[in-house]
Amino acid sequence: MASTSGVPVKFDKIAKSFGVVRVLEELSLDIQPGEFLVLLGASGSGKTTALRILAGLETASSGRITIGGNDVTDVLPKYRDVSMVFQSYALYPHKTVAENIGFPPRSRSAGADRSIA
Ligand SMILES: Nc1ncnc2c1ncn2[C@@H]1O[C@H](COP(=O)(O)OP(=O)(O)OP(=O)(O)O)[C@@H](O)[C@H]1O
Numbered sequence: 001m002a003s004t005s006g007v008p009v010k011f012d013k014i015a016k017s018f019g020v021v022r023v024l025e026e027l028s029l030d031i032q033p034g035e036f037l038v039l040l041g042a043s044g045s046g047k048t049t050a051l052r053i054l055a056g057l058e059t060a061s062s063g064r065i066t067i068g069g070n071d072v073t074d075v076l077p078k079y080r081d082v083s084m085v086f087q088s089y090a091l092y093p094h095k096t097v098a099e100n101i102g103f104p105p106r107s108r109s110a111g112a113d114r115s116i117a
Pocket residue numbers: 018021023041042043044045046047048049050087
């Protein structure tokens with residue numbers, strides 16, 4: 001997880017449950033601009049869930065997410081300016097790693113409202 005846009009990213013007591021399964025319990029992170037943060041944990045410990053909540057693809061059960069000091073907890077993914085590379089099925093197999101990572105920003109510069117996979 002990296003803040004490359006020059007703004008801090010903050011998880012403030014983020015919790016997430018799927019039914020009775022509590023995946024995240026008050027996760028708090030303060031990521032400074034330029035900082036590169038690695039989440040390390042056992043399979044099923046909630047790493048992807050935390051990333052999906054940051055990207056807005058999953059709703060937190062409680063807590064707040066701020067990007068650049070703005071509370072984006074209730075902001076749609078497309079307005080968050082967050083890029084996420086999925087760990088498996090959403091990669092483009094015919095593209096290199098660099099091409100997969102570079103695809104969203106390239107698409108955005110080609111047309112602001114163009115929907116990308
Ligand atoms: N949409 C969902 N519905 C129900 N349970 C879910 C959902 N998404 C994730 N989970 C559960 O939440 C827990 C955390 O999953 P998550 O994918 O965040 O773990 P992870 O740390 O990324 O694991 P891995 O290292 O295998 O990628 C797991 O028990 C998973 O089964």
